[in-house]
Amino acid sequence: MIRLEKIGKQNGRQIVFIEASAALQKGEKAGLVGPNGAGKTTLFRMMTGEEEPDEGLVATDRGVTIGYFSQDVGEMAGRSVVAEVMDGAGPVSVVGAELKELETALADPERLSEMEALIERYGEVQARFEELDGYALEGRAYEVLSGLSFSQEMMDGDVGRLSGGWKMRVALARILLMNPDVMLLDEPSNHLDLESLIWLEAFLKNYDGALLMTSHDREFMNRIVTKVVEIDGGALTTYSGDYAFYEQQRALNESQQQAQFERQQAMLAKEIKFIERFKARASHAAQVQSRVKKLDKIERVEPPKRRQSVAFDFQPAPRSGDDVAMLRNVHKRYGSRSIYEGLDFSVRRKERWCVMGINGAGKSTLLKLVTGTAKPDAGTVTVGGSVKLGYFAQHAMDLLDGDLTVFQDLEATFPQAGQGSLRALAGAFGFSGDDVEKRCRVLSGGEKARLVMAKMLYDPPNFLVLDEPTNHLDIATKEMLIGALSSYEGTMLFVSHDRRFLAALSNRLLELTPEGIHLYGGGYTEYVARTGQEAPGLRS
Template sequence: MLRISDIGYSVAGRSLLEGASVTIPAGHKVGIVGRNGTGKTTLFRIIRGELGLDTGEITLPAGAKIGGVAQEVPSSETSLIDTVLEADTERAALLADTSQDPTRIAEVQARLADIDAWGAEARAAQILRGLGFSHEDQQRPCSAYSGGWRMRVALAGVLFAQPDILLLDEPTNYLDLEGALWLEAYLAKYPHTVLIISHDRGLLNRAVGHILHLADKTLTYYTGGYDTFAKTRAERRAVQAAAAKKQDLQRAHLQSFVDRFKAKASKAKQAQSRVKMLERMETIRAPEDAARTVFTFPEPEALSPPIVAMDNAAVGYGDRAVLNRLNLRLDQDDRIALLGRNGQGKSTLSKLLAGKLQTMEGRVISSSKLRIGYFAQHQVDELHLDETPLDHLRRERPTDAPPKLRARLAGFGLGADQAETLVAKLSGGQKARLSLLLATLEAPHLLILDEPTNHLDIESREALVEALTAYTGAVILVSHDMHLLSLVADRLWLVKDGHVAPYEHDLETYRQSLLGTEPKAAKPAKPKPKQLSQDQIKELRSEVKKAEARVEKIEDMREKLAKKLADPALYEDARIGELTTWQKKYAEVMEGLARAEDLWEKAQAKLDAARP
């Protein structure tokens, strides 16, 4: 059991934790969430004993081993498999024991058997394979890999060592979709306690059973995954807001009586009584809403379809083709997610679409007016650390006045303070925002995003979803965030074995196929419908948009009714009839929402079936 008791911690005069307490039973899988800058990573450092507390204490189980991913894996000549095996220091020490004492030899052998030392290499290889390393890769030295890949090796090492309390800080930031899904499944079965800082909703819904929320300098423990936490917290905030509003009305009523009658002798006692009631009344504070995260993408003008068409194209590096026989088409309203294991060519296809690679065979035909925005993971690292965000924008827009440049920065959540802060001092999320702004500055007709959510908190990811949904250009998306993919992409392309083809199933089926849990008896594929004309496809798209509008309208009604039902005053005996009426209306709206969503799904299915 991990016990955090009334802890307080401040840095540079700023308090991060005050009177925070929580008890985490052994074996619990816990996701730690909170806005960037609230102190989640600091909490990990406190648990590891790297930082001293101002107040309170942390109690760990006797003899418990705490493990986390090292910040950097040395670029050594040791093979990947041996690096991971060395992470289990107890096993390494036992194997290195050269004692000749028979009793000691027996003790060593018994302990090696207890920790399954002889099956260790197979376990290490399985973990490395899950994180994207083939058998051949595992024999290569660490020095053959970049920093991001070495971080995967560090993650493999700590998973192999199996500490009693495993601390993971944004582990999916350096994983692709396949690695992230494997990690989800692995953590769900991990035999000990797991604390994981993450902004990945899929992981927080499937790999953990509890959420620890760090906000307002305190800790709150919730049972369930992230979606359950979000719903429970929203309900609590609605009740709290309603209670605060009700109390404000009570205060106003009491104060009005005092103000009216405090000077009248006949009412003096009653007025004094109400003054005492006001003094005793413990203030219920309405929950404070943090500043809403936003992204504002400029709108491109419409181009005639298709904006990009590939005719039997091949692309690769040097003389080696990575992708062949590409016959693909992009329209301006496409939202396409690229699926495929690491190394299959997703980034190669992205670079071809972005014009950063040329075809080896065939051709790519693009609209003459096509503008392309490209965001890749490494672009955050290419920002000028000794310049401010304002400097970056000034270079791209030298004739724009400073207020206009600041407005652009504000449209991506970079306020006045960040505008003139050196990039070196910005957080990872703020750097990602700046890179996204630079990628979309020219109002691109095609936006290519390669892992755009790394370093973004959950609120920022939701804002990105909203921005991409409203965006009128085409989107090509590569991401390990299945929540983002499911909300943004309406088409899936699978990059595999040198080819790119539409993926006929959904994301959940793809997830199951990666984990080896897909249904064994697949239904036979339906015959493809007859090719429709562009006018017919436009009609289907119009039908989908109308259906979406219906769903949004009813969803707005549902939210208003939910807020109404969250009012505690509605549950008083005198208003029970009114409560019944509102509950009936809510049930009717929910029925209407189900019908509207069914119509939308059917319209979307028709459109998907009509696309090439």
């Protein structure tokens, strides 16, 4: 359906693609992977025609419709959420708009002279609208929005009042409702809670068209894609299989290439040693010359391109008392809405609680109560002796000093630390090379999250309270974070929509339901096994 044939692309001084080729066939579901800045967004823009390659060809089959979801959602205001979504549904929305205009014209007494032509046109447009299943469009729009966790009130409310994250969901809903022949989705899993993520997973599995997507959620990617296209060093390499197969195959290829490189280097060293040893001897002149010519003709094997991932040894957390946090008979309301009535809950040392519940169940409120950023209306919240608390919340990113660079911020936070240690810390969280000189004000949401997390873990508390710590983190950084927290000796209480993070790190689970709270002793894995669902109210 879409073919890229020997494309070349350069952005300023950066060479993005060199004679790169790949194809997306009918019905294929492919993942697009590569390091940050490798050119994933550039590739999407070339496939939609927003950018042209400098060399080569991007060919799309005649009549193919493309829906492209990007993180740049543009302005939205002045109409309801459902109307905004329906407006993006492609040809059917254009036909629907004309149908509404004709209905208005038919009711206009000043246009009686045009009535015959208007009636004839109305019949044509109505037939086309029915052909495109237009009368089911509104119902499908509500269905998609409900799947993405919009309440009825939000669907009918002004889209302009939504936060940036919810507007992202509106933009995604527009593409899903459009149901194009090809979907290009750039990080569709960002800003989604677990329930919405699982709904989207099922939607995309049942989607008949071709799909190319990026995602920082490996479980989500692994369950949908059957092919992976990797961008690395200006080339496109295609792997048949899911994301887990891609990782295995890439590691195997790297291992084989490294072995081949080392064998060739050993051979070259041997030949060069012979040449150096005998080049001054006339009796060996012919042999030396023969070997020099042989070396000139050998095609050099390159060492494998290694993804930069910096390991960092985090300090052990100081020991706390056995009772870390206790909530007794806690009541909490927001206006007329009751969140908790008589909540009793305890956190003990070394427990790792993940908190689950549908939107509005009170997950973030619980974390705020425990950290003291919200007060109960009644009851008590007690944090135990020797507890050193670290709280990662989304608003923590707004507290960074925009005038400082990443490295200056780390230095200001840890004035006694050595430069080498802080650079290693920055590298472990994805700030390598010149990235440490970026000012905090220009950092993306993901970069800000990584910096806040780095500062929290450099001198770790013994009680970590984390509200969606994996938002915006790429797969490599998530893996590093999971590795670091797996060996963390302290206590954790967290909310996350990343199933790998949940399964790897929780050993207790608290589920908030309208009927009350339910506790599970084996963490997220036991919760899935016992309930048969991956999120509250959803079957796996």
